[in-house]
Amino acid sequence: MANLAPFLYIDVDAFFASVEQSINPALAGLPVMVGGLKHERGVVACPSYEARARGVRTGTPLYEAARLIPSGIFLRGDFNRYQDFSERFYGILYSCTPDLNKVSQDEACLDIGGVLRHFGDARRVAIQLQQRILRELSLSTSIGIAPSRVAAKIASEHRKPLGLTILTSETLPAFLAGLPIRKIPGIGPVTERILLEMGIKTAGQLASVPKHYLKTILGINGLKIAAYSRGEDGPLLRDYRVTRSVNRETGFADDITDRKLLLSHYFYLLERATRKLRSLHKRAGTVRIKFRYADFQAVEGVGRICPASNDENDIFPMVERMFNRLFTRRVGIRLAGVILAGLRDYRDNESFLNDRIEKNRRLLKGLDHVRATQGFFSLMTGRTWSLDSRYKRGDTGYELRTPGLSQ
Ligand SMILES: [Mg+2]
Structure with a gap:
């Protein structure tokens, strides 16, 4: 077919x-x-x-x-409010098919192969989903349907709001031929500039460039976007959102000069970032901290984590040292962030080689589990107490300033 x-x-x-x-x-x-x-x-x-x-x-x-x-x-x-809607959104999607990938709070990719075998018409499936979400949640959605995940994503962005774009293996090539390259996932401003300098403006033009040539210029990302430009999910099939780093940051309502309070924020951000790493079964090999003074001067520091870790208690002393070394002006700080990068996978059994790491791993696994079931504040460390009087407690943590941006 x-x-x-x-x-x-x-x-x-x-x-x-x-x-x-x-x-x-x-x-x-x-x-x-x-x-x-x-x-x-x-x-x-x-x-x-x-x-x-x-x-x-x-x-x-x-x-x-x-x-x-x-x-x-x-x-x-209000992050919790969005989380509540997200859960109801996913409830509706799961009632359509259990075969789905969660991409974010409000984005998902459904494999509707099975649904189509029963109900036939892709357009009808899409319209029913859209109407149900509109009726029950008063949210409008945009949908793309296509023979591959990446093409479905691109199609979902084609018409908004309340858009529906359906591509078949017949219509897909013409759709891609004129598509500007920045619409292809994986092409950010830097890659876009490189390609534009080569005279490549559309997915169609990109698809005609030999793969090995793109690999030479852009590395492994070159192979990925070569596949995407043809509407194929490519070698990294389910993986078009590979996590390269985990970033947690927040701005402050008022500038902060108190070193201890700033370090409490760093610990909290680090705690959030390492928990994310653990959920991805990854460890970080480098940690970067950044902050911005009230007059916008930006400061960054980077350190190597050796051996790679996803334990905030391992990484924090390094963050503390870096921060104390970099925070030299008597000026308040308006924004702070932590970035964990150099990510590598780990296997659960690998830590058996080392008793201490294994003990920690079990401890952290337990901690994550308790927080996931009893709420974030069921377990707290002294390092973040000072945040308690500054921020409202939500179900999943403090409500920092910008939902979604500061997580
Ligand atoms: Mg959205």
Whole structure:
């Protein structure tokens, strides 16, 4: 069957802003921007379509957004609220098929091969999903259906909001031929510039470049985007969102000069980042810290973690040393972040070689489990106590400033 299109990629339109509009219907049709209040600093994490129409994008600074839309609705956002909607969204998807990949809180890729065998029509499956999510959650979604995961994702971005784009093996090549390269997953600004300098503007042109040539220029990513440009999932089939680093950062409502309080934030961010690593079964070989002074001067430090680790207690002394060495000015800090990179897989059995590592691994596994079932605050360390009076407790941790951006 040439038309077989087994993948359905679904993405909630302007997720955070749409949830706010769904909860408070008075906000429907208004330019809503989630990320912070008008006078606060930081960036818009998610603008509603009404705000996008007036020039606000994800990442637009709040003061700039306030200038563009003085009467706009600015909201800090609530991570737990989004998590609740995310769970209900996935509940609906799972009732369609258990065969799905979670991509993010509001994006998933469903293998609808089995569903189609029973119900036949891909368009009907998509419309039913869209209508149910609209009816039950008041959220609009955009859907792409295509013979591969990557093509389904690209198709889902083609028309928004409430879009539906269906590609078959017949229509896919023509669709890709004229597609600008930046629409291909895996092509960021740097790769885009390299390709544009080579005169490659569309997926169609990219597909005609020999694979080995792209590999020479762009490394393994070259092979990946060569496959994507043909609409194929390629050698890294399910892996088009390979995690290369885990980043946790937050801005502060007021500049902080207190060294101890800053280190508490670093410990908390590190704790979040290592937990993510453990869930990915990875360890980090390097840690970077960054911060920004009140006058915007940015500072970064990097250290090697040896042996590679995903234990915050192993890594924190290094973060502390780096921070103490780099924080030299008597100026407040407005933003802090931790990045764990140099990721490598580990096998659970590998740590049997080393008693201490094995003991720690079991301890951390237990900790993650307790927090996943009893809530984040069921176990706390002294290092983060000072954050307790500053932030509201949510189900999954403190509610830092920008939901989604500071996780
Ligand atoms: Mg989305």
